[in-house]
Amino acid sequence: MRLEQQYFFVSASLHDAIRVFYPGQDKPDLTTFPDKIVFQLNDTHPVIGIPELMRILIDEYGYDWDTAWSITTKTFNYTCHTLLPEALEVWPASLIGELLPRHLEIIEKINAQFEAELKAKGVAADTIKDMAIYTGDAVRMAYLATYGGSHVNGVAELHSQLLKDVTLKNFSDVYPDKFTNVTNGVTPRRFVKLANPRLSDLITEGLGTDKWVSDLELLKGLEPLAADDEFVKKFAAVKKANKHAFVGFAKDHYGIDIDENTLFNTMVKRLHEYKRQSLKILAVISTYADIKSGKVKAEDITPRTVFFGAKAAPGYYLAKMTIELINNVSRVISSDSAVKGKLAVHMLPNYNVEMAQNLIPATELDEQISQAGKEASGTGNMKFALNGALTVGTLDGANVEIRERVGADNFFLFGMTVDEVEAQYANGYDPAKYYEADPRLKQAIDLVADGTFSNGDRNAYSPLVADWLTKDWFMTLADFSAYMGIQSEIEALYADELEWNRKAVLNVANSGYFSSDRSMEDYLDRIWHTGPLA
Numbered sequence: 001m002r003l004e005q006q007y008f009f010v011s012a013s014l015h016d017a018i019r020v021f022y023p024g025q026d027k028p029d030l031t032t033f034p035d036k037i038v039f040q041l042n043d044t045h046p047v048i049g050i051p052e053l054m055r056i057l058i059d060e061y062g063y064d065w066d067t068a069w070s071i072t073t074k075t076f077n078y079t080c081h082t083l084l085p086e087a088l089e090v091w092p093a094s095l096i097g098e099l100l101p102r103h104l105e106i107i108e109k110i111n112a113q114f115e116a117e118l119k120a121k122g123v124a125a126d127t128i129k130d131m132a133i134y135t136g137d138a139v140r141m142a143y144l145a146t147y148g149g150s151h152v153n154g155v156a157e158l159h160s161q162l163l164k165d166v167t168l169k170n171f172s173d174v175y176p177d178k179f180t181n182v183t184n185g186v187t188p189r190r191f192v193k194l195a196n197p198r199l200s201d202l203i204t205e206g207l208g209t210d211k212w213v214s215d216l217e218l219l220k221g222l223e224p225l226a227a228d229d230e231f232v233k234k235f236a237a238v239k240k241a242n243k244h245a246f247v248g249f250a251k252d253h254y255g256i257d258i259d260e261n262t263l264f265n266t267m268v269k270r271l272h273e274y275k276r277q278s279l280k281i282l283a284v285i286s287t288y289a290d291i292k293s294g295k296v297k298a299e300d301i302t303p304r305t306v307f308f309g310a311k312a313a314p315g316y317y318l319a320k321m322t323i324e325l326i327n328n329v330s331r332v333i334s335s336d337s338a339v340k341g342k343l344a345v346h347m348l349p350n351y352n353v354e355m356a357q358n359l360i361p362a363t364e365l366d367e368q369i370s371q372a373g374k375e376a377s378g379t380g381n382m383k384f385a386l387n388g389a390l391t392v393g394t395l396d397g398a399n400v401e402i403r404e405r406v407g408a409d410n411f412f413l414f415g416m417t418v419d420e421v422e423a424q425y426a427n428g429y430d431p432a433k434y435y436e437a438d439p440r441l442k443q444a445i446d447l448v449a450d451g452t453f454s455n456g457d458r459n460a461y462s463p464l465v466a467d468w469l470t471k472d473w474f475m476t477l478a479d480f481s482a483y484m485g486i487q488s489e490i491e492a493l494y495a496d497e498l499e500w501n502r503k504a505v506l507n508v509a510n511s512g513y514f515s516s517d518r519s520m521e522d523y524l525d526r527i528w529h530t531g532p533l534a
């Protein structure tokens, strides 16, 4: 059904483009097709469009193979959205052959032409094998897209570099000029103006114009105002008002009571092991244990409310179990009077754009804590920075560029780098070593294992615990100590309200680059080679 859907939409789009650009023409000159339109393949899902356009040109319009190929490669480009090899679609050739036999024939011919081209370029035989578009029963859609289009881009500088160095290295060696970067962005209309009217009014007041809404780099004009205590206090008041508003929203929508005089700390994104919601919940459990045991003195506690929001794919067992764990930690903590007013956790259901628009403007600290080298870009990170949250994060995806722009002093960096992660894989990573080495980590995992969050049932989370202790592919345990370490820095800064908000203003002022308008300009400039409509 998935392949049927992909084919249906792609075929309809191609036929529609021909209908629109060559109206009423029985014998259109489709050699001009790429001058009229380009298709930006948004991930691997529409890549079946490449053989479909070949089929249309050859079978429906009578072009020879070489002419059809020249039109097709000029028509398509490919945006890659991941670094996880398992997320790049590989279709069984037998399935394609059953549903789309002509397309499989064309893919076979594309692959033969590709292999001949590589051979002619002097590429080694075993490398040619590794690069096969169609091999055994597998059709690799990312490879088809890379060969069948003019440009390939990643969605953040680090991601595009890793595509060239790792994921598509063989292709970048042979076709270096195909590869480019377009860092993602978010629309300021939705994620600032609509989501955060109070901040929007303050920005307009500070800049003396509302033109920033369509020219987000103008936010840079706020930078001097970070030194103006009166402006920073106004910014702090906006954040307070947004927190108050979210408390009302949460009461209405979820029936929960939130203490607005706490640090609002948010982790909202799809649930995936590489994003490491596990790291955050283990840290919460550790903090809970320390408060409860009296290990942290009452006067040293920064009261915090931790918000999670996350959906998981229905068949993703460990992800669903992580959601259940967060819910149960939330339940246990909220019914424990020993931590009342000091720590609360909420797993907000049904994370979607409406919730994002309400929660992000109210957030003071956001979590971007994926394992380095796994988050292609992230866009949540951009929404938070533009709404004046400070970020605790790893050197991953667009975090790298956000930190460069807002300044290292205004970003809470922690954790391993891509190179350190690779070294760990190479040396045979052993998570149990980290469990034994950090008593806080050991205690947190033991509390999950001993039934504290499952009414005494010691088996409830054993798949999760076993994964942490024996596999932990995304190295949550290895980064735990560094993550706990940076919390004291975060809390010390939070105690100084003016300085915290000064840094938040600097985040807003220096995040104008992360507008989707700038992303589109980069696509026009680097890939589509045209300008915007006047």
Ligand SMILES: *Cc1c(COP(=O)(O)O)cnc(C)c1O
Pocket: 268, 269, 270, 351, 352, 353, 356, 377, 378, 379, 380, 381, 383
């Ligand atoms: C922005 C957004 C995302 C992406 O968040 P990341 O932190 O970049 O993974 C996912 N879901 C919703 C509803 C969003 O608004």
